[in-house]
Amino acid sequence: MRRKLILMLALAAATLCSSAANKYDNPDTLVVARDGTGEFRTIDEAIEVCRAFMEYHKVIYVKKGVYKEKLIVPQWLTNIEILGEDRDNTVITYDDHANIKSAERPKGIGTFRTYTVKVEGSDITFRNITIENNSARLGQAVAIHTEGDRLIFVNCRLLGHQDTVYTGxxxxxxxxxxCYIEGTTDFIFGPSTAWFENCTIHSKSNSYITAASTPKDRPYGYIFNNCRLTADAGITKVYLGRPWRPYAYTLFMNCDMGTHIRPEGWHNWRKKENETTARYMEYNNRGEGSKTDKRAGWSRQLTKKEAAKITMSKVFGINDSWEPEY
Structure with a gap:
């Protein structure tokens, strides 16, 4: 009898501990506020209490404020939405750059450790928030580094200099x-398939917007649709892209291109052989920077029939039938 009682008490204790451990195991919204008026003062604290591989949608609501965090959304988290109270006044910021030296890394930390936010998990949404790398212009400095699948960014500002957005x-x-995305050199780069819809792409120096590294076997890389290409005052010589890897895929269609876009549009990264492999295309763009009479001869202007076949559902359907809800 005594043994049975002990077992019952142990079971009850375990149940209580389990219940306490799962306090946040539900679809309720978590509130983050830097001033202490929420459940958490940092976004990282809120992420830490989320259960792995959630099958329900959970919102982390971030009140206005500046959150200096080097944030990782780990691989085992899914179905999280990080929602800012106000896009311009809810800011995640950090200031690493590639040339920061340490005893362990005397040559610098390198590009891929400089992120402000790194998203390893899949089915993650960021909405109404600013993510910035505000380092000095001393080297590559990533604001957002993505590794997960089916990621959505809606009404976000992504701010930086060189290498702002790495789709990894x-x-x-x-x-x-x-979204509003700004930078100096190669500020949208990497091998992922990414669709940019109704975004402002802002150049802060005479350089390159994209540096896609699309693999040869991937049918799509970067697609910009109905976007606006703008620049700081005095910026007049910007390329649409250069191929980080030989089969880079980048398409601008139905976009408004400012006068800062160079007449040739595209650069071969000083490798003539890239001209035979890079997949650089345009369709139905407008503005002074969209004129095609002096475009690089190895880029293509799509026909109406070709462009009609490039839809978000087709591009995102390369792995499964994912159609993002935004």
């Missing part, structure tokens, strides 16, 4: 909708 894993799919 081939075969992963990303949607950027109504």
């Amino acid at each position: 894993i081939a075969g992963t799919r990303l949607l950027f909708k109504d």
Whole structure:
């Protein structure tokens, strides 16, 4: 009898501990506020209490404020939405750059450790928020580094200088909708398949917008649709892209291109052989920077029939039938 009682008490204790451990195991919204008026003061604290591989949608609501965090959304988290109270005044910021030296890394930390936010998990959404790398212009400095699949960014500001947005894993799919993205050199780069819809792409120096590294076997890389290409005052010589890898895929269609876009449009990264493999295309663009009479001869202007076949559902359907809801 005594043994049975002990077992019952142990079971009850375990149940209580389990219940306490799962306090946040539900679809309720978590509130983050830097001033202490929420459940958490940092976004990282809120992420830490989320259960692995959630099958329900959980919102982390971030109140206005500046959050200096080097943030990782780990691989085992899914179905999280990080929602800012106000896009311009809810800011995640950090200031690493590639040339920061340490005893362990005397040559610098390198590009891929400089992120402000790294998204390893899949089915993650960022909405109404600013993510910035505000380092000095002393080298590559990534604001957002993605590795997960089916990622969505809606009404976000992604701010930096060189290498602002790194889409890091081939075969992963990303949607950027109504976003503002700025940078200097190669500020959208990597091997992922990414669709940019109704975004403002802002150049801060005479350089290159994209540096896709699309693998040869991937049918799509970067697609910019209904976007606006703008620049700081005095910026007049910007390329649409250069191929980080030989089979880079980048398409601009239905976009408004400012006068800062160079007449030739595209650069071969000083490798003549890239001209035979890079997949650089345009369709139905407008603005002074869209004129095609002096475009690089190795880029293509799509026909109406070809462009009609490039839809978000087809591009994102390369792995499964994912159609992002935004």
